[in-house]
Amino acid sequence: MNDQMMKAVLFDRYGGPEELYVGRVPRPEPAHGEVLVKVHAFSVNGGELSARAGRIRLLTGRKFPQRVGLDFTGEVAALGAGVTRLAAGDRVWGVMGRTSGFGSAAEYVSVPAERVGLVPDGLDLVEAASLPVATTAVTALRDKAGLRPGERLLVRGAAGGVGNAAVQLGRVYGAEVTGLARAANLDFVRGLGAHEAVDHRSVRPADLGRFDVILDTVGTDLRTFRGLLNPGGRMVAIAFDLEKVVSSLGYIAASAVHGRSRVRFFSGNPTQALLDDLGRHVIDKELSPAVDTVFSLEETAAAHRALEAGGVQGKYVVSVVDVDEGVGAASGDQPRSR
Structure with missing residues (x-):
């Protein structure tokens, strides 16, 4: 012992x-x-x-x-x-x-x-x-959403741990990236490579336009943001509303089955292969800490x-x-x- x-x-x-x-x-x-x-x-x-x-x-x-x-x-x-x-x-x-x-x-x-x-x-x-948390962004954009060049990507919580990686990788995958963040963080988000950085407190979701892929790291108002998807759009949520746990998870589960624009939900659980993918992004200078x-x-x-x-x-x-x-x-x- x-x-x-x-x-x-x-x-x-x-x-x-x-x-x-x-x-x-x-x-x-x-x-x-x-x-x-x-x-x-x-x-x-x-x-x-x-x-x-x-x-x-x-x-x-x-x-x-x-x-x-x-x-x-x-x-x-x-x-x-x-x-x-x-x-x-x-x-x-x-x-x-x-x-x-x-x-x-x-x-x-x-x-x-x-x-x-x-x-x-x-x-x-x-x-x-x-x-290491950036592996969640790789899985969300590449594997769950199948983000393609030319598509429009919205990242909620773009200045955070997963969000900042998603902004960087969104550019690598050829998407047009919009990042939602606090006003004080907008320059940081732009520096990551976002085509557009928007203060989430100063704009109504409906005024953001339409998107092909939404990565949500916040977990609130999922129904509202899901409504911004283009036909065939994909929304990946890695968080849920902690103030409304049952209803939030229930909505995610239902939307994963019903409707044209499904919400994919997952929690990160990376293996060596995914960590190696992450390392290649760093070596190729596509992702920075x-x-x-x-x-x-x-x-x-x-x-x-x-x-x-x-x-x-x-x-x-x-x-x-x-x-x-x-x-x-x-x-x-x-x-x-x-």
Whole structure:
């Protein structure tokens, strides 16, 4: 039995960011087919904010302490039996996966090797932590929507983690991209490559025109935005209305079956192949990391608070390693901004 301990971000009851604290838990050992990763950084995602607040407690249950952290970058520390593709010291990134749940906000994480990919050479591991979530944008636009050159694409939440990647990839796939975001983020969205950036608070949806594909990262007013689709249009939703969970999910389910313009809903669960696709986009300079601010592990609660406040440009990233440990460490006691 492994009696080595590590730091991890925990919470003992549902609530606000103030419930988060850095505690000590047993360091995992890699099982058969798993890889142990020394975590260098992870990003903060909307889904874990909802989990921490107890909005999805039917899924997360009432057993505490619970953990946070969905994605990660780091270095391979050890291999479980049967893993031959990777080697100790490899720089990797990945996502915990649906069966593993949250938990990457820690010094080490053990995950199935199929959930891990190699980070492109030269990419800083802290900056790289903003990108695993971009696999959701790849799946949404390429695989679910089948976005084609010349089509008109609308991205709701265009300045966020998935949204900023979708804007960049929409251009790569040859679409005409419109991004909806806060007024303060419009220049950022244009800099990502959007043909048009619109303040979502200053325009009625009906005035935006018609679209062939809509990627919705917000989850509210899905019926309204679905009405903007051209005949044969496709809408992909990666969020639902947390204030109206039952009706929102019911609408998504019904629209996936009925009507010409269906809503596709999915949650990201990338494999090595998809992470490798992501790496190729980075190597080809088609996708760049977008890091708003870097926090230390002890500042994870502040990162959650910042994401809840809104206005993020890209991703909030938490650096786990200390300054003297090398790759991609945050410096000082203050968050590092772009």
